Amino acid sequence: MTRDRPEPPLALVAELTHRCPLQCPYCANPVALARASSELDTESWLRVFDEAASLGVLHLHVSGGEPTVRGDLATLVRAAAALGMYSNLITSGVLLDAARLQALAEAGLDHVQLSLQDMEPGDADRIGGFAGGHAVKLAVARQVRAAGLALTLNFVVHRQNLERLPAMIALGETLGAGRIEIAHVQYYGWGLLNRDALLPTRAQLDAATTAVEAARMRLRGQVVIDYVVPDYYAARPKACMGGWGRRIMTVTPAGRALPCHAAEGLPGLVFPSVREMPLAAIWQDAPAFARFRGTDWMAEPCRSCDQREIDWGGCRCQAFLLTGDAARTDPACAKAPDHAMVLAATAASAAAPPSYVYRGDRRTRENVR
Amino acid sequence: MTDEAAVPVFADGAKFRFDRVRDSWVVLAPERLFVPDAHAVEILRLIDGQRSLGAIVDALAARFEAPRDVLARDVADMLHDLADRGAIRL
Ligand code: SF4
Numbered sequence: 001m002t003r004d005r006p007e008p009p010l011a012l013v014a015e016l017t018h019r020c021p022l023q024c025p026y027c028a029n030p031v032a033l034a035r036a037s038s039e040l041d042t043e044s045w046l047r048v049f050d051e052a053a054s055l056g057v058l059h060l061h062v063s064g065g066e067p068t069v070r071g072d073l074a075t076l077v078r079a080a081a082a083l084g085m086y087s088n089l090i091t092s093g094v095l096l097d098a099a100r101l102q103a104l105a106e107a108g109l110d111h112v113q114l115s116l117q118d119m120e121p122g123d124a125d126r127i128g129g130f131a132g133g134h135a136v137k138l139a140v141a142r143q144v145r146a147a148g149l150a151l152t153l154n155f156v157v158h159r160q161n162l163e164r165l166p167a168m169i170a171l172g173e174t175l176g177a178g179r180i181e182i183a184h185v186q187y188y189g190w191g192l193l194n195r196d197a198l199l200p201t202r203a204q205l206d207a208a209t210t211a212v213e214a215a216r217m218r219l220r221g222q223v224v225i226d227y228v229v230p231d232y233y234a235a236r237p238k239a240c241m242g243g244w245g246r247r248i249m250t251v252t253p254a255g256r257a258l259p260c261h262a263a264e265g266l267p268g269l270v271f272p273s274v275r276e277m278p279l280a281a282i283w284q285d286a287p288a289f290a291r292f293r294g295t296d297w298m299a300e301p302c303r304s305c306d307q308r309e310i311d312w313g314g315c316r317c318q319a320f321l322l323t324g325d326a327a328r329t330d331p332a333c334a335k336a337p338d339h340a341m342v343l344a345a346t347a348a349s350a351a352a353p354p355s356y357v358y359r360g361d362r363r364t365r366e367n368v369r
Numbered sequence: 370m371t372d373e374a375a376v377p378v379f380a381d382g383a384k385f386r387f388d389r390v391r392d393s394w395v396v397l398a399p400e401r402l403f404v405p406d407a408h409a410v411e412i413l414r415l416i417d418g419q420r421s422l423g424a425i426v427d428a429l430a431a432r433f434e435a436p437r438d439v440l441a442r443d444v445a446d447m448l449h450d451l452a453d454r455g456a457i458r459l
Pocket of ligand 1: 307313
């Protein structure tokens with residue numbers, strides 16, 4: 001293994017568009033959304049997929065925005081399947097129907113990851129800003145399975161809905177999901193602004209962990225449950241993206257190649273466009289991909305830490321957002337010089353009354369069925 | 370204990386293929402990548418939706434010099450492990 005030749009990426013996240021019918025306040029999309037006219041066209045995506053497969057990409061995550069707004073989705077999926085890539089459609093589902101799913105299945109789609117904002121239709125719709133969206137999603141989940149496609153249900157959890165986690169898991173089971181992903185809101189952008197209202201308490205987390213462990217036992221061999229404790233409570237940071245420029249490459253709607261979907265917000269980095277450079281050259285040679293790759297960029301305490309090739313120093317974006325310096329140790333790490341600010345946030349969560357008002361706290365039983 | 374009559378299949382959404390770039394077999398599943406060793410590859414290649422667990426063990430016993438009960442345990446362990454991780458249905 002040579003230092004100058006990075007291992008090939010395992011996954012490509014193809015953000016086909018920033019367009020989306022929903023308006024979730026915690027959306028990770030940049031504020032300056034790419035317009036439809038600046039999106040890569042079908043031909044360009046087909047070339048990118050081709051280059052990705054030759055480079056060694058195995059998983060293709062088709063995302064957005066809402067990727068189903070693209071009329072060429074089935075064409076793109078078909079090309080990915082012909083290249084042997086595992087295709088995963090990451091969708092809110094609200095634009096899908098049985099016929100479209102059937103066509104995608106025939107094109108060779110492997111998997112659908114459907115996001116649900118919450119269990120409670122009123123609240124879920126209010127968050128997504130799309131009336132009736134929740135009911136549509138439940139119908140779509142069933143259509144995904146009817147089309148013979150594998151299904152992951154993705155729930156975004158936080159202080160206001162974490163107690164409903166057992167009902168979320170039960171819903172996933174009812175809908176035939178082979179995998180349930182429970183993801184905490186990330187404290188970036190909107191999440192960071194509302195952190196005090198969203199950060200769960202330690203007691204909530206302990207209850208959630210117990211519920212997940214029980215469900216994993218019960219559903220063993222049938223449903224995989226992915227659940228990660230938010231890094232604010234984890235003492236060690238997450239290995240963000242599996243390490244910068246190590247496993248995953250993202251291409252934005254306009255064709256910028258990024259080591260992580262949020263990396264465009266970091267100052268001082270120039271991200272090449274797939275319109276101008278082949279994917280392999282970007283992965284291997286672009287300075288922005290090399291900037292935080294491996295361990296050479298690290299300062300103390302990471303530089304001499306025995307965890308440095310496990311978590312790769314945590315998340316560069318979180319380091320930047322909290323400290324103003326993307327090259328610092330992720331403050332989520334208990335050894336980070338800036339860890340006090342994370343401790344202050346978790347300590348405050350025990351007391352702070354939520355400032356983010358979340359209407360309706362009715363139980364969800366009738367919606368689980 | 371696993372019933373030898375059970376017919377293992379790849380789970381919906383799991384794919385077993387050869388990766389030419391890395392020169393190895395891989396199992397692809399949602400957000401998962403498994404790189405089976407040579408021994409596991411022999412087992413996985415026998416999964417065709419028809420063969421039972423017992424038939425897979427028989428096929429391996431005919432090719433490898435190992436006691437059948439040892440092989441049977443190996444095969445069951447490996448497939449259960451992959452089943453727990455969502456790649457196989459037993
Ligand atoms: S000091 Fe750095 S490498 Fe060590 S655990 Fe913390 S973030 Fe990871």
